[in-house]
Amino acid sequence: MPDASSSSTGAGTQSGRRNADYAVLDFERPIMELERKIRELKQIPDVNLNGELKPLERKRDRLLEDIFGRLSPWQIVSVARHPDRPQFMEYVEGMCDEYVELHGDRLFGDDHAISTGFARIGDRRFLLVGQRKGRDVKEKLRCNFGCAHPEGYRKALAKMKLAARFGLPIVTMINTPGAYPGVGAEERGQAWAIAENIMEMSRLDVPVICIVIGEGGSGGALGIGVGDRVLMLEYAYYSVISPEGCAGILWHDGSRAKDAAEALRLTSRDLERLKVIDEVIKEPLGAAHRDPSAMIERLKETLVKNLDELSAMDPAERMAKRYERLRGLGNDVDALDPQPELPAGKAPAKAKSKKKK
Amino acid sequence: MPFFRKKREIPAGLWMKCPACGKMAFTKTVEESHRVCPECDHHMKVNGPLRVKQLLDDGGERLGEDLIPKDLLRFRSEGETYEDVLERSRIKSGVSEAATAARGTIEGIPVTLLAMDFSFRGGSMGVVVGERVAMAADDAYERQVPFILVATSGGARMQEGALSLMQMAKTSAAIARLKEAGLPYIVLLADPCTGGVSASFAALGDVTLAEPGALIGFAGPRVIQNTIKAKLPEGFQRSEFLLEKGYVDRIVHRSKLRDELATLLRYMHKPAAELATAAVGEADGGDASNESDES
Numbered sequence: 001m002p003d004a005s006s007s008s009t010g011a012g013t014q015s016g017r018r019n020a021d022y023a024v025l026d027f028e029r030p031i032m033e034l035e036r037k038i039r040e041l042k043q044i045p046d047v048n049l050n051g052e053l054k055p056l057e058r059k060r061d062r063l064l065e066d067i068f069g070r071l072s073p074w075q076i077v078s079v080a081r082h083p084d085r086p087q088f089m090e091y092v093e094g095m096c097d098e099y100v101e102l103h104g105d106r107l108f109g110d111d112h113a114i115s116t117g118f119a120r121i122g123d124r125r126f127l128l129v130g131q132r133k134g135r136d137v138k139e140k141l142r143c144n145f146g147c148a149h150p151e152g153y154r155k156a157l158a159k160m161k162l163a164a165r166f167g168l169p170i171v172t173m174i175n176t177p178g179a180y181p182g183v184g185a186e187e188r189g190q191a192w193a194i195a196e197n198i199m200e201m202s203r204l205d206v207p208v209i210c211i212v213i214g215e216g217g218s219g220g221a222l223g224i225g226v227g228d229r230v231l232m233l234e235y236a237y238y239s240v241i242s243p244e245g246c247a248g249i250l251w252h253d254g255s256r257a258k259d260a261a262e263a264l265r266l267t268s269r270d271l272e273r274l275k276v277i278d279e280v281i282k283e284p285l286g287a288a289h290r291d292p293s294a295m296i297e298r299l300k301e302t303l304v305k306n307l308d309e310l311s312a313m314d315p316a317e318r319m320a321k322r323y324e325r326l327r328g329l330g331n332d333v334d335a336l337d338p339q340p341e342l343p344a345g346k347a348p349a350k351a352k353s354k355k356k357k
Numbered sequence: 358m359p360f361f362r363k364k365r366e367i368p369a370g371l372w373m374k375c376p377a378c379g380k381m382a383f384t385k386t387v388e389e390s391h392r393v394c395p396e397c398d399h400h401m402k403v404n405g406p407l408r409v410k411q412l413l414d415d416g417g418e419r420l421g422e423d424l425i426p427k428d429l430l431r432f433r434s435e436g437e438t439y440e441d442v443l444e445r446s447r448i449k450s451g452v453s454e455a456a457t458a459a460r461g462t463i464e465g466i467p468v469t470l471l472a473m474d475f476s477f478r479g480g481s482m483g484v485v486v487g488e489r490v491a492m493a494a495d496d497a498y499e500r501q502v503p504f505i506l507v508a509t510s511g512g513a514r515m516q517e518g519a520l521s522l523m524q525m526a527k528t529s530a531a532i533a534r535l536k537e538a539g540l541p542y543i544v545l546l547a548d549p550c551t552g553g554v555s556a557s558f559a560a561l562g563d564v565t566l567a568e569p570g571a572l573i574g575f576a577g578p579r580v581i582q583n584t585i586k587a588k589l590p591e592g593f594q595r596s597e598f599l600l601e602k603g604y605v606d607r608i609v610h611r612s613k614l615r616d617e618l619a620t621l622l623r624y625m626h627k628p629a630a631e632l633a634t635a636a637v638g639e640a641d642g643g644d645a646s647n648e649s650d651e652s
């Protein structure tokens with residue numbers, strides 16, 4: 001059941017884009033003010049700008065550092081879902097010298113929520129698998145908002161096996177609210193498709209790198225998320241259930257998603273401590289949506305480094321390490337530090353009727 | 358008249374009510390018929406230890422009971438810690454976790470068995486459930502015996518966050534190793550089986566059996582209904598539906614389960630190639646190819 005939420009809204013975004021070229025999150029408003037002033041200044045021709053502009057820009061950067069340095073887990077979820085956050089296709093365009101998409105699943109039909117193809121960065125060739133959410137309404141519908149059906153997972157597996165035959169490393173990019181919970185998906189064996197992928201990915205004898213770039217929604221994310229190394233962007237999240245779904249089940253109140261986001265420990269920092277992920281990829285100041293090209297460049301560097309390291313390893317040793325990593329998940333982990341206490345007045349007020357016997 | 362009004366005072370345990378048809382039945386009769394309702398044939402839930410007792414010849418030898426879940430996330434809900442939640446569940450269910458592992462024999466055939474337990478936190482999977490499953494698979498691997506698994510679960514356990522999710526990867530990796538060694542893996546899906554368990558080791562059986570009428574799926578029906586905003590078809594996600602769709606091999610009445618498992622196991626030995634190798638190695642004894650009687 002936790003594997004199912006498909007909600008991708010409610011992250012506190014404001015649809016208006018008056019002053020910026022990106023949508024604005026609630027906690028970004030103070031930054032907006034400064035950015036507006038900077039923009040206005042820049043529009044004034046001539047003038048001795050440096051005197052006024054530089055301090056303003058420094059002030060903005062300090063504010064960005066301050067705000068993004070202490071985002072709450074729920075704010076991080078909203079950054080991960082930010083409408084202008086770079087998505088799979090932007091990474092492909094920004095970092096690959098070639099992408100030859102391969103569509104066919106040979107079973108049911110092409111699922112646009114998952115794209116697969118041969119990719120090249122310089123002389124490094126690999127197979128790329130990426131979850132797509134879509135940008136405009138039409139594309140979002142086509143990609144089913146990033147919620148794949150069984151055929152998407154099966155296409156991914158078929159292409160990964162193809163890659164393994166030719167010794168190509170595999171790179172997957174995860175960004176999904178979850179696998180689609182619908183009638184057709186169930187009829188076509190969503191559980192079986194995901195399970196098969198997870199099992200097969202544990203054994204594919206080529207390097208496998210998985211990168212969580214936005215939402216790591218439960219089983220739908222893990223369906224392309226098993227490999228030698230799991231990397232995660234700083235403000236991505238990865239969770240067993242959506243915060244909304246968790247709040248609904250625990251407290252029968254989906255609006256308490258904020259509390260659930262805190263309890264679930266779904267941030268890159270916590271997941272690195274829990275050894276669920278291997279490396280956090282830092283985002284540019286103010287998160288990926290403020291500077292997509294810097295983000296793409298940084299991801300590319302990290303990916304290339306990891307590809308080279310894994311490719312240089314002895315295959316048998318690499319496979320043994322992967323098995324050890326998977327087999328040990330959750331076994332040798334220290335408990336996280338206790339959650340910071342909720343501010344006064346914020347403590348859960350509604351006592352649940354059914355408990356306390 | 359007062360007799361009926363005092364229905365609740367019937368000595369607890371002597372009679373029980375079927376959750377499906379609502380009829381009262383002698384608890385003893387129900388237990389003797391493997392917890393199947395004598396009136397409507399409803400397969401009631403069976404906890405882990407009872408499953409082990411029902412399936413293994415002599416009750417078997419328990420494995421991994423010393424593994425106890427930990428509060429790695431420091432999860433708090435309504436002022437209650439995860440430790441509190443676990444303690445409450447242990448008292449209520451009488452078991453230490455939602456999975457019971459044991460080694461033993463089924464009609465003389467050595468196996469390792471893992472039975473999940475819906476009575477402990479809805480059979481949800483956290484680190485210890487995942488570890489007991491993987492450990493049982495490892496035990497089968499090391500002893501070179503078949504692995505039998507009874508799956509029933511509402512999904513991953515929220516209180517252990519992404520570590521619960523990762524148990525899908527851990528268990529599937531252990532199953533992959535077992536299969537590569539050519540050992541049989543048989544899964545029985547019991548009511549209900551959804552979420553992270555259904556999308557990992559429960560879906561990886563070489564042969565997949567299901568109990569009649571069990572709810573089986575990735576997403577729970579309520580989640581699907583909320584997503585598609587429509588009523589679900591009658592019988593959707595039940596064993597019989599999944600048999601039709603090609604995901605279940607056989608639906609098995611609980612009274613026949615042991616027999617079925619033994620019958621299947623007699624077909625599912627090591628691959629012929631390995632038997633041939635073994636036969637060469639043990640040529641002196643001359644009985645290596647005669648594998649049907651003992652194991």
Ligand SMILES: [Zn+2]
Nearest residue numbers: 375378394397
């Ligand atoms: Zn009944």
